[in-house]
Amino acid sequence: MMNSKSFFFFKFASETELQGVLESGPWIIRSTPIILDSWSPDVSLTKEDLTRVPVWVKIHDVPIAGFTEIGLSVIASNIGYPLKLDSYTSTMCLESWGRPNFARALIDVSSDRELKENIKMAIPSIDGKRKSICTLKVEYEWKPPRYASCAIFGHTESQCPKNVTITVEIQSKD
Structure with missing residues (x-):
């Protein structure tokens, strides 16, 4: 079920099923994360300011030396929390x-x-005396809308609730 404020409601057969869904996320539909929370009648339905969201990222041109779970975790740490x-x-x-x-x-x-659109990575030589620098291209499957001044996800500058628009009406004397 969905209400007029675009909140979706799901009904579960048991508390165990609900907890299973909440704990097995993050949930993503069409590369866009959905934020899940449990609801009760005394909960106010407001959208919170999002400061963190999970995003699927493709990292291109990863050298073979970095293509391990630990190596990719270190590389991904340059973007956020893997x-x-x-x-x-x-x-x-x-x-x-x-x-x-x-x-x-x-x-x-x-x-x-x-x-980030690119990440620089240093690759040590086999002898450990030199290193080469390579640039990895970063591609986001979805980019959350973000207004840098607010430092929250979910809106752009034109949609920011903190921006106040003042309209002034000037009347001419004729």
């Missing part, structure tokens, strides 16, 4: 097979940081 790898990326890390065109990870991004 939550998990998709199953294909995880299998490539564990079994060292596949085409590593990109790594795909679910990353919890913060609204107080700009979303």
Whole structure:
């Protein structure tokens, strides 16, 4: 069921089922996260200011040396807090097979940081005396709307509730 403020309501057969759904997230529909919470009649239905959201990210051009779960976690940490790898990326890390065109990870991004388009990574040589720098391209499957001045997700500058629009009406004397 959905109400006029775009809140969706789901009914569960038991408290155990409800807790299972709340704990097994994050839930994402069409690359957009949905925020779930339990409801009771005394809860006020307001949308909270979001400062963190999970986003699926593709990291391109990852060198073979970085294509491990630990390596990808370190790389993803430059974007936000890594939550998990998709199953294909995880299998490539564990079994060292596949085409590593990109790594795909679910990353919890913060609204107080700009979303990065590139990440620089240093790769040490085998002898450990030198290193080479490579640039990894970052692609977001969905970018949450963000107004930097508020440092919250969910709206842009034109939609910011903190921006006040003043209209002045000037009448001419004729």
